[in-house]
Every structure is written in C-alpha cells, then in structure tokens.
Amino acid sequence: MTIQEAPNADLAELIRTIPDHPKPGIVFRDISTLMLDGGAFAATIDRMADALARANGGDPPELIAGIEARGFVFASALAYRLGAGVLMMRKRGRLPGPSxxxxxxxEYGTDMLEMHDDACGPGASVVLVDDLIATGGTALAAVxxxxxxxxxxxxxxxVIDLPELGGAQRLRDAGVAVHSLIGFDGD
Incomplete structure (x- = not known):
C-alpha cells in the first residue's frame, strides 16, 4: 500500500483490506471501518470540503451528486457541510416517479444509472462524490x-483512488478534475 497524500495516512490506516473479495485476485478496500470511527469520518468530510474549496476558490456547488450506495453517505455529509443539495444517482429501478x-x-455486461428527471437543470453546478474510483465506468456514466x-x-x-485501474485519469480526460484523499497502488 502506498498513500498518495501523507496527511491522510491516518485515514488510510482505518480502511480494511480484504483479499479475494468479491472473487479471487481482487483486493477489496472496505471503507466501512473508517466510517465506524466518528472522528475519522468527520475528518474525511472536512478534508473533502477543503479540497473542493481549494479547487473552486471557496465557491460551493449547488448540488453534490452521490453514487449509490456509499457515495450517498459521503455526498450527504459533504452537502450538509457546504450548504448544498444532494442529488442521488441510483441503480436501475429504484427511483419513484419520472427518471x-x-x-x-x-467488465462483463452492462448496468444502468438513473436520477429523477427534475433533479437538476441546465447550468446547475454539480460535484460528483463516491467512496472509491476504480475503472471509472460508473463515474463517467454519472457525468x-x-x-x-x-x-x-x-x-x-x-475518498479512495485505485490509480492503476485508470478511472481517475479517464475522468480527467473527460474534463473533470479529480480529487481523492487516499491512493492505494497495486490493487
């Protein structure tokens, strides 16, 4: 494990590593152990807010879009901290009403991402949030x-980037600035 930004090593230490989950050869980064620590969770949200403030010159977005499911947790807390609204990016068939x-x-097949059709309109300033960026497919679909x-x-x-899987770079190539607190190399 290599930590991208040394100031966040305290948070990285709280992320459990589970080998061979959900299948052999996969190293799963379990963020639930970080979320169980109230101080660490608060520090995570504060550091995400600080990264966004530095990137936006202190100008908060209108909406924080969280990707189901752990992204909802981080998006909600961050939106509260910034005074922004929360937009839920859901998996197929889970939203009531028009979407x-x-x-x-x-990798093997397709999936679908949905949002309410009135969740945001033209010109809305939206920041995308999730717990982890791997290959970037879901994040790119959300964008x-x-x-x-x-x-x-x-x-x-x-919170976490797995840089060797290339998702953060794919987002950058699409014109989206990417900020992550922790990077785990080699997994």
Whole structure:
C-alpha cells in the first residue's frame, strides 16, 4: 500500500483490506471501518470540503451528486457541510416517479444509472462524490447523465483512488478534475 497524500495516512490506516473479495485476485478496500470511527469520518468530510474549496476558490456547488450506495453517505455529509443539495444517482429501478437513465458497460455486461428527471437543470453546478474510483465506468456514466441534463460537472471527489485501474485519469480526460484523499497502488 502506498498513500498518495501523507496527511491522510491516518485515514488510510482505518480502511480494511480484504483479499479475494468479491472473487479471487481482487483486493477489496472496505471503507466501512473508517466510517465506524466518528472522528475519522468527520475528518474525511472536512478534508473533502477543503479540497473542493481549494479547487473552486471557496465557491460551493449547488448540488453534490452521490453514487449509490456509499457515495450517498459521503455526498450527504459533504452537502450538509457546504450548504448544498444532494442529488442521488441510483441503480436501475429504484427511483419513484419520472427518471432519466444511462446504460454503461461493465467488465462483463452492462448496468444502468438513473436520477429523477427534475433533479437538476441546465447550468446547475454539480460535484460528483463516491467512496472509491476504480475503472471509472460508473463515474463517467454519472457525468454523462448529469451533463445530458445541462449540468456542469467540473469536479469529482473520492475518498479512495485505485490509480492503476485508470478511472481517475479517464475522468480527467473527460474534463473533470479529480480529487481523492487516499491512493492505494497495486490493487
């Protein structure tokens, strides 16, 4: 394990590593152990807010879009801290009422991401949040869905980045600045 930003080594130490989950050869980074520590969770939200403030010159976004499911936790706390609204990016079939969706490719098959069709409008300033960025497929689909509704998504925040899987770079290539607190190399 290599930590990208030394000031966050205290948080990285609280993330449990589970080998061979959900299948052999995968190293799962379990953020639930960090979330169980109230002080560490608060520090995580504060550091995410600080990273966003540095990137945006202190100008908060209108909405924080969280990706189901752990992204909801971080997005909600961050939105509260910033005084922004929370937009839920849900998996197929979980939203009541009219929604818009996007289908995207996975390693073996496809999945779908949805949001309410009135969740954001043209010109809305939205920051995307999730617990972890790996290959970036879900995050890129979320950006495409939001921008398809006219929103401006210029920033994405993650607690964990797995840089060797390339997701953060794929988001950068799509014009979205990526901020992560912790990077785990080699997994």
């Amino acid at each position: 818009v969706s996007i289908e995207y490719a996975l 495409e869905l939001l921008e398809g509704r006219g929103a401006h998504v210029r920033q994405a925040l993650f």
